[in-house]
Amino acid sequence: MAPSLRGFRALAPETSIVLVLLVAPFALPYIGLVPDTMNRILVFGLFGIGFDLLFGYAGMLSFGQSAFFGTGGFVAAYLLTQAGLTSVMLGLLVGTIAAAFAGYLVGLIALRRTGIYFAMITVAIAEVFFFMENSPLSSFTGGENGLPGVPAPTFNLGFMTIHPTGGWSMYGFLAICYVVGIVVARRIVASPVGRVWVAIRENPLRAAAVGHNVHAYKLLAFVIAAAYAGFAGGLLGVMQGYMPPDAFTFDTSGQVIMMTVIGGLATLFGPLVGAAVWLYLHDFLQAGLGLGASWRLVLGLVFVLLVTFLRRGILGGVADLYARLRRGVAAPDLAPVPGARDMAPESSALAPQPTRPIPTYDGPILVARGLSKRFGGLLANDSIDFEVQQGELRGVIGPNGAGKTTFFKMLTCEIPPSSGSILFEGRDITGRGVTEVCQAGLTKSYQVNQLFNRLTARQNVLIAALAERRGSFRLDLLRDPAGIPGLIELVEHTLGLVELTSRADVSVSDLAYGEKRRLEIGLALATSPALLLLDEPLAGMSPRERAETVKLLKSIGRGRTTIIIDHDMDALFELVGRVTVLQEGKILVEGAPDEIKASAIVQEAYLGGVLVP
Amino acid sequence: MLSWPNFLAQTFNGLVLGALLALLSSGLTIIYGTLGVLNLAHGAMFMVGGYAGVVAYQYTGSYLVAVAAGAGFVLLLGIAMEQIVIRHFYDRPDEDQILVTFGLGIVYVEVVRFLFGSLSQSMPPPSWAAGITSLGFMIYPTYRLAVVGIVALALLVLYLVLYRSRLGMIVRAGIEDSVMVDSLGINIMRVFMVVFGIGSMAAGFAGIVNVPIAPITPDIGESILVEAFVVVVIGGVGSFPGAILGGLIAGEILSLTSMIDPSYSQVMLFAVMTLVLMLRPHGLLGSQGRA
Numbered sequence: 036m037a038p039s040l041r042g043f044r045a046l047a048p049e050t051s052i053v054l055v056l057l058v059a060p061f062a063l064p065y066i067g068l069v070p071d072t073m074n075r076i077l078v079f080g081l082f083g084i085g086f087d088l089l090f091g092y093a094g095m096l097s098f099g100q101s102a103f104f105g106t107g108g109f110v111a112a113y114l115l116t117q118a119g120l121t122s123v124m125l126g127l128l129v130g131t132i133a134a135a136f137a138g139y140l141v142g143l144i145a146l147r148r149t150g151i152y153f154a155m156i157t158v159a160i161a162e163v164f165f166f167m168e169n170s171p172l173s174s175f176t177g178g179e180n181g182l183p184g185v186p187a188p189t190f191n192l193g194f195m196t197i198h199p200t201g202g203w204s205m206y207g208f209l210a211i212c213y214v215v216g217i218v219v220a221r222r223i224v225a226s227p228v229g230r231v232w233v234a235i236r237e238n239p240l241r242a243a244a245v246g247h248n249v250h251a252y253k254l255l256a257f258v259i260a261a262a263y264a265g266f267a268g269g270l271l272g273v274m275q276g277y278m279p280p281d282a283f284t285f286d287t288s289g290q291v292i293m294m295t296v297i298g299g300l301a302t303l304f305g306p307l308v309g310a311a312v313w314l315y316l317h318d319f320l321q322a323g324l325g326l327g328a329s330w331r332l333v334l335g336l337v338f339v340l341l342v343t344f345l346r347r348g349i350l351g352g353v354a355d356l357y358a359r360l361r362r363g364v365a366a367p368d369l370a371p372v373p374g375a376r377d378m379a380p381e382s383s384a385l386a387p388q389p390t391r392p393i394p395t396y397d398g399p400i401l402v403a404r405g406l407s408k409r410f411g412g413l414l415a416n417d418s419i420d421f422e423v424q425q426g427e428l429r430g431v432i433g434p435n436g437a438g439k440t441t442f443f444k445m446l447t448c449e450i451p452p453s454s455g456s457i458l459f460e461g462r463d464i465t466g467r468g469v470t471e472v473c474q475a476g477l478t479k480s481y482q483v484n485q486l487f488n489r490l491t492a493r494q495n496v497l498i499a500a501l502a503e504r505r506g507s508f509r510l511d512l513l514r515d516p517a518g519i520p521g522l523i524e525l526v527e528h529t530l531g532l533v534e535l536t537s538r539a540d541v542s543v544s545d546l547a548y549g550e551k552r553r554l555e556i557g558l559a560l561a562t563s564p565a566l567l568l569l570d571e572p573l574a575g576m577s578p579r580e581r582a583e584t585v586k587l588l589k590s591i592g593r594g595r596t597t598i599i600i601d602h603d604m605d606a607l608f609e610l611v612g613r614v615t616v617l618q619e620g621k622i623l624v625e626g627a628p629d630e631i632k633a634s635a636i637v638q639e640a641y642l643g644g645v646l647v648p
Numbered sequence: 649m650l651s652w653p654n655f656l657a658q659t660f661n662g663l664v665l666g667a668l669l670a671l672l673s674s675g676l677t678i679i680y681g682t683l684g685v686l687n688l689a690h691g692a693m694f695m696v697g698g699y700a701g702v703v704a705y706q707y708t709g710s711y712l713v714a715v716a717a718g719a720g721f722v723l724l725l726g727i728a729m730e731q732i733v734i735r736h737f738y739d740r741p742d743e744d745q746i747l748v749t750f751g752l753g754i755v756y757v758e759v760v761r762f763l764f765g766s767l768s769q770s771m772p773p774p775s776w777a778a779g780i781t782s783l784g785f786m787i788y789p790t791y792r793l794a795v796v797g798i799v800a801l802a803l804l805v806l807y808l809v810l811y812r813s814r815l816g817m818i819v820r821a822g823i824e825d826s827v828m829v830d831s832l833g834i835n836i837m838r839v840f841m842v843v844f845g846i847g848s849m850a851a852g853f854a855g856i857v858n859v860p861i862a863p864i865t866p867d868i869g870e871s872i873l874v875e876a877f878v879v880v881v882i883g884g885v886g887s888f889p890g891a892i893l894g895g896l897i898a899g900e901i902l903s904l905t906s907m908i909d910p911s912y913s914q915v916m917l918f919a920v921m922t923l924v925l926m927l928r929p930h931g932l933l934g935s936q937g938r939a
Contacts, residue, residue: 090743094743096743096746096747098750144922144925144926147925147926147929148925148929150742151680151686151742151746151885152881152885154686154746155686155877155878155880155881156881156921156925158874158877159874159877159878159881159918159921160918162871162874162914162918163914163915163918166911166914166915167915169911170911170912171911171912171915285870285874289750289754292747292750293751296747328758328761328762328766329758329761329762331754331757331758332754332755332758332759332761332762334754335751335752335754335755335758336751336755338747338751338754339733339748339751339752339755342744342747342748342751343733343736343748346744
């Protein structure tokens, strides 16, 4: 495909929205849409883009977006009506920044918890903003009266001056703002940050384990959503010439949620569609059919039905239908990641493995001293001393309940030890947290698959590779991941290593179990670990899959320090150079596979002492 | 205005408000604790209970019938809601459950508005609790005192059902591990239905008991739902004692701070919530379990 054509394809949604916005003023009045309604649609469409980034992509359902909508609106309106600021654009900018800052502060509190707590806390905090506007700050905000007299911007183009005061000229101004908003949002979604958000939505635990600073990315999503809300809030005041206090109400937060869900989550255009449906129905039901206030009842029912039966909203439903008609195959991912296809390299030849800088440290790569873990009355690990040399391939075996998985979790700092310390490459990593330890070069593959289920195999590996190439957090909001040096090579090399190159574009949910297990290992490998821990990589596999995976593990283990837990002793003895046997939380014995096989105490541990010597 | 009588009166007001919030929030929290569903229609159910009771009162003129009707109607509404909608959302993400209950809440509010209009409705206190009572050190509306007693009784019944009955044992086991309860041969789905009904009934009961104190409008549920959220966050999600403690704390904060400056009372409430979140992220009496 010619580069120019590909560029055009990638920009098709942007081009389409510009065309739609250009045609709308000529077409929509025929169905009774007045310019004022269309302007509101644009403002809420813009407001919703931020919410869609927050909920649709990053997976955080906030019921408090009105706080930022109102903050941006009132800061801009105050500056322009009371403080004597004359530049409307500057007022909007300051309002946006104020809202983003408010988002940062609120995020620090709300992000302490997830899920329903997060939803409840955002509701509560938004109420505080409403009360603040209404009474303590009413001398600035006009309290219940709001702020009238917000001016419209003036643009001096040299040969003419544009001053959009209402109707279609205001539509033009808002449409340009919307297009800027959508273009930026699409860039963000396609950037590494956008990819990491989706990963966090799908599996926050694994996103952290492959080395992403989940909290920082969530906070960033919250701040960006607040900035969009603040910008839209400012535009609301400019559009109406009046900043209403009800911008701060719970109802406003509810509206943006409902519009986004009705239009379609994780689509970015969804909120615009949802706002159009919402406000059109509002006009139509209230005035057209004379239903009065009960238009909200109809919309409430529509919303409940959509959430129940068409979770992906109108745009998602259309996309599903289109996909089904076109190919007769399953629907695409919930969040199609734009540009993902462009990242597949032309040739499938394995690129050289990018490596971390070779550490100067040459002592044992891992040293654990007196490691213990107590769960209430249960002592899962009892003062374990453990040492692994560089380049070693170590096996850890033990009967069920011996404490193997707990031991691994402590080594990767998923759980803190009750006592004892862990040195990795000579540095103390005890209590550092799984993200930092992964960035340092120590990670594991999980006993139970921890994948990003609605992404493809390649996208999964990409998430891990992004952490390896970019570190735990980076603010590259507008960058195309394809431009990150070595990223594509790392992804393709890893897919090759775990033999998933031919299945790279298959969604995880459609992979076979054995393939998922290999992808699980691939996620760990893509972080380029200096020390790789594999927790039961063969668990649940068929004999044939086992044989293949053992071969795979051999090739992975070459030149890489690896520790493997498994129950399949034949496979393990074939793979590793040295074996540590755990029993009841203690190290029973350590030695070469042949010594372990011959060891009477190991046989006794496994067979419960029934073996007669 | 800071003075002894005022302080005492506000403390009592806080107790009344706190008791109502405790009852409302315990409904919210046992539903969440057992079913894992955060019911955003809970505030609307508080409101529906009030309206159902007022209608019954208008026909019969009896306070007791009104309370029974308010609580009973919302019990049925809760069971119907669980059977028709919520049931299909147990396997879906938390966010879907929140969205659908949010939508249902709007539907309830708008149906009530459609039927009764936006004007407020009220009901006098029962004759045995009309007027004022002298407590020796101050006089206080009798009905408000009665509300504390009525709510305490309701909470006691709820406690007995939750902690001293076979159903309660199953419910608490279900909070710990609903899959395990199911595999023991207990029909957990039926338990879920009953719990959703009882939790909703607590909201409806609080809704009708509140009417003689403050007239209701279709929108009353929205702000009280937010307060119930704060109560649950302070007390600990899923904790019945936490909801009671949180309710009383929230009631007193709202009441006592409004003595100094009413416009800051809500802000103070949220400040306390933030403080609790900082110091005890799982709430005062919450456990690390769900959420």
